[in-house]
Amino acid sequence: MRYCIVGAGFSGAVIARALAEAGQKVLVIDERGTAGGNCHSERDADTGVMVHVYGPHIFHTGNERVWDYVQKFGDWVPYNHRVQAVAGGRVFSLPVNLLTINQFFNRVMSPDEARAFIAAQAQKIAEPQNFEEQALSMIGPDLYRAFFRGYTRKQWGVEPTELPASILKRLPVRFTYEDSYFAHPHQAMPRDGYTEVVKAILDVPGVEVRLSTRFEDLDESFAHVIFSGPIDRYFNYEFGRLGYRTLDFERFTHKGDFQGTAVLNYCDEDVPFTRITEHKHFAPWERDKFEGSVLYREFSRLCGPEDIPYYPIRQTNEEAMLRKYVERAKATPGVSFVGRLGSYRYLDMDVTIAEALDASDRMIAAIREGQSLPAFFVEPLGA
Numbered sequence: 001m002r003y004c005i006v007g008a009g010f011s012g013a014v015i016a017r018a019l020a021e022a023g024q025k026v027l028v029i030d031e032r033g034t035a036g037g038n039c040h041s042e043r044d045a046d047t048g049v050m051v052h053v054y055g056p057h058i059f060h061t062g063n064e065r066v067w068d069y070v071q072k073f074g075d076w077v078p079y080n081h082r083v084q085a086v087a088g089g090r091v092f093s094l095p096v097n098l099l100t101i102n103q104f105f106n107r108v109m110s111p112d113e114a115r116a117f118i119a120a121q122a123q124k125i126a127e128p129q130n131f132e133e134q135a136l137s138m139i140g141p142d143l144y145r146a147f148f149r150g151y152t153r154k155q156w157g158v159e160p161t162e163l164p165a166s167i168l169k170r171l172p173v174r175f176t177y178e179d180s181y182f183a184h185p186h187q188a189m190p191r192d193g194y195t196e197v198v199k200a201i202l203d204v205p206g207v208e209v210r211l212s213t214r215f216e217d218l219d220e221s222f223a224h225v226i227f228s229g230p231i232d233r234y235f236n237y238e239f240g241r242l243g244y245r246t247l248d249f250e251r252f253t254h255k256g257d258f259q260g261t262a263v264l265n266y267c268d269e270d271v272p273f274t275r276i277t278e279h280k281h282f283a284p285w286e287r288d289k290f291e292g293s294v295l296y297r298e299f300s301r302l303c304g305p306e307d308i309p310y311y312p313i314r315q316t317n318e319e320a321m322l323r324k325y326v327e328r329a330k331a332t333p334g335v336s337f338v339g340r341l342g343s344y345r346y347l348d349m350d351v352t353i354a355e356a357l358d359a360s361d362r363m364i365a366a367i368r369e370g371q372s373l374p375a376f377f378v379e380p381l382g383a
């Protein structure tokens with residue numbers, strides 16, 4: 001009997017290929033009409049620009065195994081992601097760095113002067129109890145209100161006082177002019193888009209891909225199911241729905257260049273969207289050949305039953321519900337849960353691929369030993 005993999009995103013594709021290369025037969029299904037999962041990218045019909053359909057995706061990693069792996073399935077162009085932010089009617093550099101601090105306070109401070117200045121702004125809170133207190137104890141009220149408070153409320157729809165302090169583990173400020181958004185040594189964009197990379201991963205003898213197919217509508221028996229869809233959905237929401245934030249993208253076009261960069265954040269609360277993405281800036285190598293430009297205004301809200309789940313909320317209630325699903329999954333033979341939705345965690349693409357490669361190694365070893373496969377290869381609730 002063959003294996004069934006639900007979801008043709010990075011998780012499903014990487015595992016499907018590994019199983020096929022180990023001699024297994026695999027059926028990969030996805031209810032969407034495209035491969036790539038939430039990383040799906042396609043050319044915009046009006047402008048020709050490559051669009052990240054489910055929100056901006058920048059590949060970045062320090063994992064050499066993952067970096068070597070993705071090289072095999074497409075041409076990757078180095079891309080250094082930089083983000084600017086609009087706050088109080090002015091444009092600043094993000095993440096908050098020495099340029100941001102000097103611009104914001106209208107000063108010319110050296111790194112040491114800025115460090116002392118921010119330390120003086122920071123409030124003395126012995127044991128910060130939530131996100132807001134943590135931020136105030138690290139950067140003080142002015143930077144917090146300008147760059148973190150409104151944006152966090154728009155993104156998460158809750159008061160920053162209701163979010164855990166642990167979200168801000170490290171000082172969210174750099175005392176240099178380094179403005180690269182990510183610190184990883186490898187940062188790149190796939191020349192032909194993410195979907196072509198995922199299709200290339202899936203292009204191997206032994207793998208059948210069936211798109212526009214819901215798992216719930218399949219009537220076949222499998223050796224084992226590897227499920228990268230939402231874990232609560234697999235169990236028909238029997239313990240309730242795990243909370244997610246969803247995103248609405250308001251598409252608009254522009255002639256020429258609208259904002260001069262790929263991502264511009266909007267921190268003020270009176271602006272209802274969180275950011276605007278101008279997709280052609282993700283492809284500097286081809287950007288100038290497009291006369292038109294396509295952009296997404298991004299709005300965040302609570303995910304309803306018909307919406308696409310984007311960011312797991314993972315507050316106390318969700319953790320308790322997740323625990324029930326995890327126990328249920330462990331008591332259910334014949335299915336393993338993988339990926340961002342299967343384990344209800346935010347995972348970057350490189351972590352997704354790393355986990356899928358590791359899960360594949362363990363699956364293949366277990367199959368060779370004649371052992372059954374576990375419900376999880378990474379504990380969704382932590383070790």
Ligand SMILES: Cc1cc2nc3c(=O)[nH]c(=O)nc-3n(C[C@H](O)[C@H](O)[C@H](O)COP(=O)(O)OP(=O)(O)OC[C@H]3O[C@@H](n4cnc5c(N)ncnc54)[C@H](O)[C@@H]3O)c2cc1C
Pocket residue numbers: 006007008009010011012029030031032036037038039054055056057058059060213214215216228229230233247310311338339340341347348349350352
């Ligand atoms: C807004 C946003 C921006 C992001 N930006 C970045 C970034 O810049 N860099 C980065 O590294 N990562 C980024 N990520 C993370 C990235 O999207 C994930 O790492 C990646 O999508 C995880 O892949 P996956 O295969 O686990 O899940 P998915 O890509 O979600 O794939 C799961 C697939 O399963 C299918 N499916 C679900 N249930 C069923 C069912 N019952 N039957 C049939 N099919 C089903 C779905 O249609 C979906 O295609 C971002 C995520 C979000 C939400």
